[in-house]
Amino acid sequence: MxxxxxxxxxxxxxxxxxxxxxxxxxxxxxxxxxxxxxxxxxxxxxxxxxxxxxxxxxxxxxxxxxxxxxxxxxxxxxxxxxxxxxxxxxxxxxxxxxxxxxxxxxxxxxxxxxxxxxxxxxxxxxxxxxxxxxxxxxxxxxxxxxxxMRKSAAEIEALREAGAAIDRVHRLVPQVLKAGRTEAEVGRDLAEAILAEGHVTVDFTIVASGPNGASPHHELSDRVIGRGEPVVVDIGGTMPSGYCSDSTRVYSVGEPPKEFRDYYAVLRAAQKAAVEAVRPGVTPEAVDAAARDVITAAGYGEFFVHRTGHGIGLETHEHPYIVEGNTEPLDAGMAFSIEPGIYPGAHGARIEDIVVCTATGADRMNLTTRDLVVIDG
Missing domain, CATH: 3.40.350.10 (Creatinase/prolidase N-terminal domain)
Structure with missing residues (x-):
């Protein structure tokens, strides 16, 4: 430019x-x-x-x-x-x-x-x-x-640019996420990619394999990633504009356990329900409930241990917070994450997109697949 x-x-x-x-x-x-x-x-x-x-x-x-x-x-x-x-x-x-x-x-x-x-x-x-x-x-x-809280058209485009940049990093994950590598090694590669794809700072890289996936804010470790293990990858950074990216996807190095597949399907449905609940006039707690109800009905309610989302803009976490008790209605221009999670213990999963509330619903800033990505590596 x-x-x-x-x-x-x-x-x-x-x-x-x-x-x-x-x-x-x-x-x-x-x-x-x-x-x-x-x-x-x-x-x-x-x-x-x-x-x-x-x-x-x-x-x-x-x-x-x-x-x-x-x-x-x-x-x-x-x-x-x-x-x-x-x-x-x-x-x-x-x-x-x-x-x-x-x-x-x-x-x-x-x-x-x-x-x-x-x-x-x-x-x-x-x-x-x-x-x-x-x-x-x-x-x-x-x-x-x-x-x-109410983003201008220019701010929304800055968030869209940030979302596209972090999407490009997620598309690189299958190239670096391999059995036998440590979380820290994969995290270093992703941090380099975050900068290479246009961010000026790396704000966080979560690579949580196996049981570490049950810790939502897990920090990189020297744990070696094994075959058949799900891996939660939550990454984000700040763009030259000052606006932030934040997106979580789940990968598996080889075929994961059946019980993981079972609750991942529930999580996928919960994230979709919450995104579809977004529109002006709906409360953040109603969006939270849309995700939580699906997870609870499937028997995993006790394993959803955090709010459904947070606002984003110049800060990764800002208003509005998508959580029970927040009754201030959503309005067009509000930007926030939709990121339900299920964390049973042996492994965990979270799907996160940044969305912007529009006059008719939710506009996703992240467009990579929300399906489980199985890596042959």
């Missing part, structure tokens, strides 16, 4: 009007301002993730008045050439002997309350509290959650 195309893509993903939308959300929440330090919320609003360090760098968006960005003077040049530098926001540089928290407080003036980034270090939150005596602080995640 050339520089002009990159600039257009960046502008579409991180439009300048987001600051005004945040300001409106701050006012609706009855807050005086939000203070966003480096992290996912800051990147969502400005396109610039920032550099988290002991030096305060933050975007301040008041309910009334103009937003401003506070940065150590040595980092001001980086900020100016980042997407944040093109937003027309005033950048206030501070020197090593300055108190940046006092600078924020003086520019804010009298405000009823302030919400700070969920990822703000506690030490910084305490210093800001001291600079704003009597002003209650809260977490800003709730303010931005509604905005971040």
């Amino acid at each position: 050339d520089n002009d195309a990159t600039a257009v893509a960046t502008t579409a993903l991180y439009p300048s009007e987001r600051i005004s939308r945040v300001r409106e959300a701050v006012g609706k929440a009855g807050l005086g301002a939000v203070v966003l330090t480096p992290g996912f919320d800051l990147r969502y609003v400005t396109g610039y993730p920032g550099h988290l360090s002991e030096r305060l760098m933050c975007l301040v968006v008041p309910a009334e008045g103009e937003a401003f960005l506070v940065a150590p003077r040595l980092e001001v040049p980086i900020v100016r050439v980042s997407p944040a530098g093109s937003l027309g926001v005033e950048i206030l540089g501070w020197d090593e002997t300055d108190d940046p928290f006092a600078l924020v407080a003086s520019r804010l003036g009298k405000v009823p309350s302030v919400a700070v980034a969920d990822q703000m270090w506690a030490a910084m939150a305490f210093r800001l509290r001291d600079a704003l005596p009597g002003v209650p602080l809260s977490a800003a995640g709730g303010v931005l959650r509604t905005l971040r």
